[in-house]
Amino acid sequence: MLTLYDAGETAASPVHIAAVGGGLSGHNGAARADGDTPCCATGADVS
Amino acid sequence: MSDRLSALLVARFSDARQAPAELERVSSLQAIAGRGSCRSFEPDPVPLDTLRTLGAIALASPSKSDLQQRDIVIVDDAEQKSRLLDLVSDQAWTGQVPSLVVFCANNRRQRHLHEMQGLDFANDHLDAFFNASVDAGIALASFVVAAEAAGLGCCPISTIRNRAAEASDILGLPDHVFPVAALAIGRPAVAPRISPRLPLRATLHLDRFNETTTADIAAYDAERAAVQPYANQRRTDLYGTSDRYTWSMDKARQYSLPERKGFAQFIRSKGFRLD
Numbered sequence: 001m002l003t004l005y006d007a008g009e010t011a012a013s014p015v016h017i018a019a020v021g022g023g024l025s026g027h028n029g030a031a032r033a034d035g036d037t038p039c040c041a042t043g044a045d046v047s
Numbered sequence: 048m049s050d051r052l053s054a055l056l057v058a059r060f061s062d063a064r065q066a067p068a069e070l071e072r073v074s075s076l077q078a079i080a081g082r083g084s085c086r087s088f089e090p091d092p093v094p095l096d097t098l099r100t101l102g103a104i105a106l107a108s109p110s111k112s113d114l115q116q117r118d119i120v121i122v123d124d125a126e127q128k129s130r131l132l133d134l135v136s137d138q139a140w141t142g143q144v145p146s147l148v149v150f151c152a153n154n155r156r157q158r159h160l161h162e163m164q165g166l167d168f169a170n171d172h173l174d175a176f177f178n179a180s181v182d183a184g185i186a187l188a189s190f191v192v193a194a195e196a197a198g199l200g201c202c203p204i205s206t207i208r209n210r211a212a213e214a215s216d217i218l219g220l221p222d223h224v225f226p227v228a229a230l231a232i233g234r235p236a237v238a239p240r241i242s243p244r245l246p247l248r249a250t251l252h253l254d255r256f257n258e259t260t261t262a263d264i265a266a267y268d269a270e271r272a273a274v275q276p277y278a279n280q281r282r283t284d285l286y287g288t289s290d291r292y293t294w295s296m297d298k299a300r301q302y303s304l305p306e307r308k309g310f311a312q313f314i315r316s317k318g319f320r321l322d
Contacts, residue, residue, distance in 0.1 A: 045084040046203040
């Protein structure tokens with residue numbers, strides 16, 4: 001189980017995303033398998 | 048709460064000043080100051096009539112020289128929406144977008160006016176691209192404000208430009224019209240949160256521009272790490288893992304690698320001269 005933060009999420013309200021195989025899946029956004037971090041996990045208001 | 052607006056601004060900017068008393072209780076200002084993008088939606092699509100009305104409101108926004116060089120495409124057809132969202136599917140949340148609209152820059156109509164009036168278009172240079180792009184951005188911002196005032200959540204998707212030619216083909220965009228951004232829209236499933244911004248001393252200037260200092264960025268890095276820490280680090284395969292991962296580190300890592308290298312070529316293929 002990884003913990004990501006949606007845009008504006010804080011440590012007090014993390015979004016939990018389950019790891020699936022080599023990648024990740026989740027409702028509020030997921031990191032790409034190549035190790036990149038999409039905007040949805042970095043507090044960006046524009047993807 | 049009498050200081051609601053100031054509280055929202057302080058949450059956004061570490062050095063926000065107290066707002067004037069006459070502004071504190073203006074609910075529309077509170078909504079704008081406290082907004083956040085939404086990437087988690089209820090499944091129902093936004094009714095087409097609502098999207099049409101929001102689009103009309105967005106197109107009531109300012110336009111450079113009244114040239115009106117922006118168009119909005121409401122993507123109502125499920126297959127069209129799916130094809131467009133496939134272009135940005137590396138972001139998992141886009142798989143659950145209830146409704147989608149696309150904001151386009153349109154310099155084509157201006158050229159049509161010249162044909163109608165029998166006058167040369169004497170401004171076929173970078174400004175034509177720039178003006179239309181800015182007009183589209185203004186409409187996007189106004190659409191977001193309008194949608195959020197209506198209780199909807201939004202998230203602009205700039206990454207549609209990563210595959211701009213394909214998006215253009217799907218939408219049937221002709222020469223001198225190109226996509227600037229898509230916008231995901233729907234009823235929020237999770238209340239958006241405020242994302243802190245750089246301190247105003249770095250971005251809000253009085254009379255003359257002041258250079259952003261390293262100290263300002265470092266202070267913002269520290270503040271943001273305290274209230275909104277990164278749980279994932281970008282490109283650890285190249286740069287490793289940092290014990291002190293910050294906003295500036297994330298942005299530097301992001302733009303240390305090429306993005307949209309072919310965008311200028313795409314814009315030129317649409318007939319723009321960028322000189």
